[in-house]
Amino acid sequence: MLTKQEKQIFREELFRHLDGIAVAPVAYSLFKTKVTDYIILHKTITISEIAKEFQGNEGYLNVGLRMLSSQGWLDYNIKKNTPIVSVNQHTGIAFDHFHLYEGVVDLLEYSGKFHRRKFELEPFQKLEKLFKFYQNRLELPVPEDQLTHTIQNQILKHVEGILVGPTIVHLGMGGMFHKYFMEASFSADEYHRFPESFDTILSFLSYLGWFHKNKENYTFTNKGLFFAKRATAYGVTVSYIPMFRQIDDLLFGNPKVLWNPALHTNEIHVDREMNVWGSGGAHTTYFKKIDEIIISLFNKPLDEQPKGILDMGCGNGAFLIHLFEIIASKTLRGKHLDDYPLFLVGADYNKAALKVTRANLIQADIWAKVIWGDISDPDLLEKDLKENYKIELKDLLSVRTFLDHNRIWSEPIATLNAPSNSTGAFAFRGKLLHNDDVERNLKDHFKKWAPHISKFGLIVIELHTIPPAIAAKNIGNTAATAYDATHGFSDQYILEIDSFIKIIKEVGLESNPDYFSKFPNSDLATVSINYIKGK
Incomplete structure (x- = not known):
């Protein structure tokens, strides 16, 4: 032992x-x-000065140099949306x-x-x-x-x-x-x-x-x-090693090397099968915490419960299967499924994932709808559900795991109630994104979802960054540097937990404190669980 x-x-x-x-x-x-x-x-020098001198891609250089700061080898600061290293x-x-x-x-x-x-x-x-x-x-x-x-x-x-x-x-x-x-x-x-x-x-x-x-x-x-x-x-x-093989291009060459549809019809930045296998190993810990929320919701009086569950970004269907089994075996709803059937929907942007989900649901003998969906367009999802299945998105409990940071980037429209305090490094196709704009973009994102989750809410497991100064003092106690790299170079946007919660509140939603969890339960937290509803 x-x-x-x-x-x-x-x-x-x-x-x-x-x-x-x-x-x-x-x-x-x-x-x-x-x-x-x-x-x-x-x-002491700004990232933009380095990018100009070396004809580099400012956004990815920012990600890379912030990583070195997280290892303790540089000091990293953001002043007026300008990242600086010393x-x-x-x-x-x-x-x-x-x-x-x-x-x-x-x-x-x-x-x-x-x-x-x-x-x-x-x-x-x-x-x-x-x-x-x-x-x-x-x-x-x-x-x-x-x-x-x-x-x-x-x-x-x-x-x-x-x-x-x-x-x-x-x-x-x-x-x-x-x-x-x-x-x-x-x-x-x-x-x-x-x-x-x-x-x-x-x-x-x-x-x-x-x-x-x-x-x-x-x-x-x-x-x-x-x-x-x-x-x-x-x-x-x-x-993500296939992506790291392209690091010279990402930093100093073609910033779109991973995203050229003329050359690549499939993802080339990540071995998706391996990624799903690896992430599945970690999800079990978080599922246990979500079970508490699910049991509470589906033990309410039957007329006060959601009609079903939408798993946006269903992957291989494992989360949806898990939720059904918890409801069936441990809740009031599980005893009345004949009279109050559970309408299950697995949605994903990746058509290969939909195929795997269908197969796994059939094998588990679980009846569910499996449809294409885009996390960035809940209105289209609502239209599809209404026209084809005669159910409204707001009547379902929405759930998702590690997906909101992987939304498709669009120029932000919203304004912030308070400027960003994030220390994150973010890019889109090599261009540096200001942290204010990343938070504005997240605000736009949740504004789209707000009317659809105001009734029964959204359970979300999300990945986060931590300040590089904290990571540097805790080498060997966090995977933050690796997370920042794999997500930063592939145009994904992991904010600190405080920044994430701040935007939730600015949209007029709230994270129920009774169900909030973070992992680990310290300043090193890189994962949070939130049950989000309208106030």
Whole structure:
């Protein structure tokens, strides 16, 4: 059994790994273009001045440099909607070590030529060299001071994250960790057609303390089981590696490289199957909290209950299935479904997701409507429901998970009651978005939804950012840097919780304090649950 202290140490490693997957490509791109030298030279400089000097894309440079601030390597401030970076005591030391990311960044780019989820021979050969390089501490000299030692270890964990992250996800998605666990011990040749190369990976994981190696056989350690059981925690960040391969273009080239419909009919910035697999692992924690709200609503007198539920952005249908099962088994409504049937609607913008949802609902023997819908256009959804199903959107309880930040950008119309205090970095196709405008856009968004959720409300799980100064003081305790990267470079808008709640109130809605939760329950909170209704 692991002690509480061991769990804390391993959890910190996991968060640092996620940091590395996101930070390494960005840091190395800024290093090789000499942006880092330019910042050192000027000491304090605006993002727009850097973009002008290097002909870069201001919005994505803002995202990238704010990430470095979240790692403690710059100071980041916003004055009159103008983001500014300044050097601190860590800057020079960290920037001098950015060349160490070259090998793993090259591996990320090279591995893009191969199958996304298979271990193939040529990437193995590159991995083997990097494993040896890492085990030699990247050939770093012994640091003369504690600050250098701390930053070196920070970068070493980043490199380790890229070396192990994709491997953990591939083994987790393929069920291999489960197979290994079922055996008393196992060898590389039992599970892979390139046993010698695969043995290299297993040997490296043994070096990290995940397996005991006895001749050719391996057995899990308690540390190895800790990480194997948390493989999904790596899934979302690793799923964005296709986007990180394009980081040079995003920062200094074509800012629309991910979004050219003439070249790409499908998403190329994210491995969506992996993303869904990774995010599904985290959702269970939040579902438990939402169960309380659902049970409360569907235990009210039957005539006071919603006619059903709309899950906007239904994904694979898992949330809708979960909600139905809770209502059926734990509420008053569940005892009267024949007389008061539950009208379930799964809506999604992605047609492939609709197909998966239909299949999963049929398998679960749950009767529901599955339709195309756009979170940015609830009026169209209302029209569709009314014309085709004779039901009004306002008569349904709306629910959604991690979707509002992924709305389609449009120029804001609303005015703010108070200016934005957000520290976030936001972009649309490379253009820098002012934080006031991001909040105005969110206000427009909720204004569209307000008439449809005033009666029975909206339950929303949302992702958030935290100020980089707070993230920098809590390295290893938050995945905020990785979240900011994956969402910032893909034009998604994660505000702080306070900013999100502020806009809810400005629209004339309110988040019921009895049902509000945040995770973790501290200043490091990057997820919130809100039950939003009209006042």
